[in-house]
Amino acid sequence: GEDVEQSLFLSVREGDSSVINCTYTDSSSTYLYWYKQEPGAGLQLLTYIFSNMDMKQDQRLTVLLNKKDKHLSLRIADTQTGDSAIYFCAESTGTGGFKTIFGAGTRLFVKA
Amino acid sequence: EAQVTQNPRYLITVTGKKLTVTCSQNMNHEYMSWYRQDPGLGLRQIYYSMNVEVTDKGDVPEGYKVSRKEKRNFPLILESPSPNQTSLYFCASSFASGRVMIQETQYFGPGTRLLVL
Numbered sequence: 370g371e372d373v374e375q376s377l378f379l380s381v382r383e384g385d386s387s388v389i390n391c392t393y394t395d396s397s398s399t400y401l402y403w404y405k406q407e408p409g410a411g412l413q414l415l416t417y418i419f420s421n422m423d424m425k426q427d428q429r430l431t432v433l434l435n436k437k438d439k440h441l442s443l444r445i446a447d448t449q450t451g452d453s454a455i456y457f458c459a460e461s462t463g464t465g466g467f468k469t470i471f472g473a474g475t476r477l478f479v480k481a
Numbered sequence: 482e483a484q485v486t487q488n489p490r491y492l493i494t495v496t497g498k499k500l501t502v503t504c505s506q507n508m509n510h511e512y513m514s515w516y517r518q519d520p521g522l523g524l525r526q527i528y529y530s531m532n533v534e535v536t537d538k539g540d541v542p543e544g545y546k547v548s549r550k551e552k553r554n555f556p557l558i559l560e561s562p563s564p565n566q567t568s569l570y571f572c573a574s575s576f577a578s579g580r581v582m583i584q585e586t587q588y589f590g591p592g593t594r595l596l597v598l
Contacts, residue, residue, distance in 0.1 A: 373523075377521075400584055402584070410591065410592075411485075411571055411589035411590055411591050411592055412524070412571065412573075412589040413589070414584070414585070414587045417584045417585070457523055457524065459524075461582070467512065467514075467529050467531055467537070467577075467582055468526065468529065468537075468539060468540075469514070469524075469526050469539075470526075470540065471516075471523035471524040471525065471526075472523050473521055473522055473523040474523050
């Protein structure tokens with residue numbers, strides 16, 4: 370079945386760039402997402418990319434998609450302590466993108 | 482204020498005692514969905530609904546029921562809860578146009594933490 374995998378932890382220094390990686394198995398994915406979850410809170414959609422795109426940039430966030438290798442990454446430039454959170458990669462499958470598969474989440478620690 | 486609300490936020494119950502977790506959104510969204518979050522597993526989709534009276538199974542529907550009688554509400558029903566349904570549950574909603582979800586309109590509720598003894 371479909372699967373989404375990501376590393377569990379990442380630690381960076383404040384001001385550095387963070388790169389969170391994700392691999393997925395379903396080649397028919399329509400959308401790929403990055404969500405942020407702060408402690409005790411629900412998920413917040415950070416950004417998403419349509420499966421026929423290679424890259425999307427949104428202020429400090431850059432999403433890169435390598436469809437051949439089924440690899441998705443999220444780069445956060447100038448990482449701040451407020452970026453400390455769990456980041457989930459997800460893919461949607463099927464017509465319309467209604468069915469969603471999530472990764473286990475990467476916990477980002479930002480050291481001051 | 483645009484929001485997705487869930488009630489209750491915390492619930493402790495016993496095996497077999499039917500319960501309902503409510504989810505309500507005030508944005509007139511067509512699409513609603515339920516997820517459970519467990520450590521090391523991320524979120525797994527339980528059920529989703531593309532519009533009133535239209536529901537479909539996600540990845541882990543066993544032991545759960547849903548209904549979508551009106552657009553704003555999407556309750557999650559556990560007819561006979563078991564300890565393996567102890568989890569953190571999230572409801573989400575977004576606009577959908579035709580049969581396509583409008584991605585950037587997604588909102589998540591604050592979560593319901595359920596403990597089944």
